[in-house]
Amino acid sequence: MPIRDALTDVPGIRVGHWTDRRNATGCTVVACPPGTVGGVDVRGAAPGTRETDLLRPGNLIEEVHAVVLGGGSAFGLEAASGVMQELAAQGVGLNFHDSIVPIVPSAILFDLGVGRPKHPTADAGRRALRRASGGRVETGTVGAGTGATVAKQGGSERAIKGGIGTASEQLDTGVVVAAIAAVNAVGSIRDPHTGETVAAPRGDERGFLDLDAILRVAAMPAEDGEGGDPPTNTSLAIVATNARLTKTQINRVATVAHDGFASTIWPVHTRSDGDTIFGLATGEIEVDAAGYRAVEAFAVRAVERAVLDGVRSATSLAGVPSASEWTAR
Numbered sequence: 103m104p105i106r107d108a109l110t111d112v113p114g115i116r117v118g119h120w121t122d123r124r125n126a127t128g129c130t131v132v133a134c135p136p137g138t139v140g141g142v143d144v145r146g147a148a149p150g151t152r153e154t155d156l157l158r159p160g161n162l163i164e165e166v167h168a169v170v171l172g173g174g175s176a177f178g179l180e181a182a183s184g185v186m187q188e189l190a191a192q193g194v195g196l197n198f199h200d201s202i203v204p205i206v207p208s209a210i211l212f213d214l215g216v217g218r219p220k221h222p223t224a225d226a227g228r229r230a231l232r233r234a235s236g237g238r239v240e241t242g243t244v245g246a247g248t249g250a251t252v253a254k255q256g257g258s259e260r261a262i263k264g265g266i267g268t269a270s271e272q273l274d275t276g277v278v279v280a281a282i283a284a285v286n287a288v289g290s291i292r293d294p295h296t297g298e299t300v301a302a303p304r305g306d307e308r309g310f311l312d313l314d315a316i317l318r319v320a321a322m323p324a325e326d327g328e329g330g331d332p333p334t335n336t337s338l339a340i341v342a343t344n345a346r347l348t349k350t351q352i353n354r355v356a357t358v359a360h361d362g363f364a365s366t367i368w369p370v371h372t373r374s375d376g377d378t379i380f381g382l383a384t385g386e387i388e389v390d391a392a393g394y395r396a397v398e399a400f401a402v403r404a405v406e407r408a409v410l411d412g413v414r415s416a417t418s419l420a421g422v423p424s425a426s427e428w429t430a431r
Contacts, residue, residue, distance in 0.1 A: 105270070105272060106237070106238055106239065106270070107268070107269055107270050108238065108239040108268040108269070108270055108280065108282075109132065109239060109268050109270065109280045109281065109282040109340065109342055110235070110236045110237060110238075110239055110280075111270035111272070111278050111280050112270070112278050112280050112342045112343060112344050112382075112384060113135070113236075113278075113344055113384065113386060114134070114135025114138075114236070114344075114384055114386075115132060115133070115134065115135070115236065115280075115342050115382070115384070116132070116133040116234035116235055116236045117130065117131070117132055117133075117234055117235070117236075117239045117268075117282065118130070118131045118133070118229075118230040118231055118232065118233035118234030118235065119131075119230055119233065119240060119244045119245030119246075119266075120181075120222060120226040120227070120229045120230035120233070120245065121243075121244045121245055121248050122220065122222075122226075122248065123243070123248060123419060124217070124218070125217050125218040125220035125249075126173075126213060126216045126217025126218065126220075126248055126249035126419055126420045127172075127173035127174050127178070127213050127217065127220050127221055127222060127248055127249045128172070128173055128222060128226070128244060128245045128246055128247070128248035128249070129170060129171065129172035129173065129174075129178065129181040129222040129226050129227060129230050129245060129246055130170070130171045130172070130230060130244075130245035130246040130247075130266060130282070130284065131168055131169075131170050131181075131185055131227060131230040131231045131234055132168060132169045132170075132171075132234075132282065132340050132342070132382070133167070133168045133231060133234045134166055134167055134168060134169070134382055134384070135384050136165075137165060137384070137385050138165060138166050138167075138382050138383065138384050138385070139164050139165065139166070139347060139348070139349055139352050139382070139383045139385065140157045140164070140165070140166030140169070140205075140207060140349075140352065140380065140381065140382055140383075141157050141158075141159075141349060141351075141352035141353030141354070141355065141356045141380070141381035141382075141383075142154045142157040142158070142207065142353065142356055142378065142379070142380050142381065143353065143356040143357040143359075143360060143378070143379050143381075144209075144376070144377070144378045145360050145363075145370075145371040145377045145378070145379075146335075146336060146337075146371050146372070146375035146376040146377035146378065147371070147372065147373045147374070147375065147376070148212075148335070148336065148373065148374050148375060148376045149209065149336070149376030149377075149378055150175060150176045150178075150179060150209065150210040150211075150212075150336070150376055151179075151207070151208065151209045151210075151376075151378060152179050152182055152206075152207060152208040152209075153182075153205065153206065153207040153208065154207055154209070154378070156205065156207070157207060157349075157353065157380075158353065159349050159350040159353055163196070163205055164349050165196065165205060166205050166206075166207060166382060167189055167194055167195055167204040167205050167206060168185050168189060168204065168206045168231065169206070169207050169208065169340055169380050169382070170182045170185055170206060170207075170208040170209075170227060170230075171208070171209060171210075171211075171245070171246040171266075171282075171284050171338045171340070172208065172209075172210045172211070172221075172222045172226075172227075172246050173210065173211055173212075173213040173221065173222060173246055173248060173249045173250070174210060174213065174214065174220065174221020174222050175210055175211075175212045175213075175214050175221065176210060177210075177221035178210040178211075178221045178222045179208055179210055180221070180222065180223055180224050180227070181208070181222040181223065181224065181226050181227030181230070182206045182207075182208035182227060183224045183227065184223065184224030184225055184226065184227030184228040184229075184231075185204070185206050185227040185228065185230070185231050186203075186204045186206050187224065187228065188227070188228045188231045188232065189202075189204035189206070189231070190202045190203070190204055207380060209336075209338050209376070209378040209380070210336070210338075210376075211246065211250060211284055211286040211335070211336040211337070211338055211376070212286070212334045212335055212336055212376075213248070213249030213250060213251075213286065213334065214249075214334070215258060215334040216249040216250075216251055216334065216419075216420045216422060217249055217419070217420040230245070239268045239282065241265065241266055241267050241268055241411055241412060241415040242265040242266065242267075242412070242415035242416045242417055243263065243265050243416050243417045243418075243419050243424075244265070244266060245266050245284070246266055246284035246338065247264060247265035247266030247267075247284045247285065247286075247412055247416065248419070249286075249419075249420070250263070250264030250265055250266070250284055250285055250286035250412075250416070251263060251264050251286060251334065251422055252264040252285055252286065252287045252288075252289070252290065252291055252301050252367075252413060253287075253289070253290045253291065253301045253302050253303050253304075253310075253313075254287075254288045254303070254334065254335070255288065255289070255290065255303055255313060255316050255317065256303030256304070256311055256316055257303075258334060260303040260304040260311065261303070261304070261422055262291075262301040262302070262303075262304065262413070262422070262423065262424070262425050262428060263413075263416040263417070263418055263419060263422045263423060263424040263425070264284075264285040264286050264287070264301075264412060264413055264416060265284075265285060265412040265413060265415055265416030265417075265424075266282065266283065266284045266285070266412050267282070267283055267285065267407075267408045267409060267410065267411030267412025267413070267414070267415060268280070268281065268282040268283070268408050268411060269281055269403075269404050269405075269406075269407030269408045269411055270404060271400040271403055271404050273393075273396055273400065275387065275389070275393060275396075276344075276387055277343060277344060277345050277387050277389060277393060277396070277397065278343060278344050279341065279342075279343045279345075279396075279397055279400040279401050279403075279404050280341070280342050280343070280404055281339055281340065281341045281342070281359070281362070281401070281404035281405045281407075281408040282339065282340050282408055283337065283338065283339040283340075283405060283408035283409045283411075283412050284337065284338045284339070284412065285337050285367075285409050285412040285413055286334070286335055286336050286337055286338075287335060287336075287337045287367045287370065287375060287377075288335040288369070288372050288374055288375055289367040289368050289369045289370050289372070289375075290302040290303070290310075290313050290367070290368055291366055291367060291409065291410070291413045291425075292366060292368060293366070293410055294365040294366060294406060295406075299313075300410060300413055300414065300425055301413050301425040303316065304423070304428055308428065308429070309428075309429065313368070317369070335372070335374050335375045335376070336375050336376035336377060336378075337363060337367060337370075337375065337377050337409070338377070338378050338379070339359065339362070339363070339378075339379045339380070339405050339408065339409075340379070340380045340381075340382060341355060341356060341359045341379060341380070341381050341382070341401045341404060341405060342381075342382040342383075342384070343355070343381075343382070343383055343384070343397050343401070344383075344384045344385075344386035344387055345383055345385075345386075345387055345388075345389045345393065345394070345397050346383065346385040346386070346387060346388050346389065347383035347385070347389070347394070347397070351383070351394060352381040352382070352383040353381065354398070355381045355383075355397060355398055355401050356379045356380060356381035357379075358398045358401055358402060359379045359381070359401040359402060359404075359405045360377070360379055360405075361402045361405075362401070362402045362403070362404070362405025362406040362408075362409065363377055363379070363405060363409065365402070365406055366405075366406050366409040366410060367409065379405070381401075413425055414426065
């Protein structure tokens with residue numbers, strides 16, 4: 103099997119996008135193979151989620167059939183209903199008497215301030231699922247990353263285009279740890295391995311403003327007439343592995359994976375971010391204690407690289423320039 107450096111390097115995982123560039127929004131569906139165990143960790147203070155309580159250790163259901171990441175703020179949660187309907191029509195889900203109930207957790211980001219105030223619908227979710235494949239994953243200004251922006255400490259007029267990115271890590275044991283991230287942070291983006299500032303508030307003509315200086319004087323422009331953080335935020339990610347993990351373990355992987363957000367996004371997990379990471383374990387390969395620690399460690403690395411890929415591969419949209427376009431001026 104070719105290595106794509108993508109979430110689809112985990113066997114059985116499929117990814118599909120629905121993209122509305124005209125209205126600058128979209129959604130991304132990750133379809134899971136049978137028996138996939140799910141977990142989640144919500145760190146931001148302004149989340150928009152669905153079925154996350156079900157994923158916590160001690161609760162009844164373990165198996166997850168798909169996960170949806172979407173734009174459109176809380177309205178975008180509607181996309182998960184379409185995914186549920188499509189999966190049920192395919193006979194995928196939990197059997198309860200004469201009913202099939204797919205388990206489809208979802209989280210949304212706020213992109214209503216970019217482009218037109220539209221959102222993914224149930225039909226968008228269905229379309230994204232129908233397009234899901236185990237092949238190459240398109241990144242940048244697509245799917246849940248279509249209306250994403252970053253670096254908003256200087257106000258939305260200085261933002262840089264965010265996007266959706268993916269990465270995978272191959273372990274010598276045959277275990278794969280991969281991530282997909284929709285990057286829509288109030289914070290700026292930095293490469294933790296080189297120290298490079300990838301995206302920060304735009305300067306007046308080119309380059310980036312001094313983020314430290316902005317934060318030290320708390321110079322956040324008022325967007326609502328009363329001051330405070332800009333509302334158009336939230337970064338989302340899904341970490342998947344073919345390791346066989348318990349529900350408690352995959353929840354812990356989702357928790358540890360937030361370190362990948364923390365090392366690339368600054369500031370992160372703010373009052374107006376709803377940062378959420380899902381974990382998926384398909385159960386293909388048994389791991390011991392050392393192998394589990396490796397999964398945790400490389401989950402962080404995969405999220406870091408997915409975040410950087412999402413911003414670096416983004417293209418300009420709705421008047422918001424990409425980092426590559428802005429720095430090339």
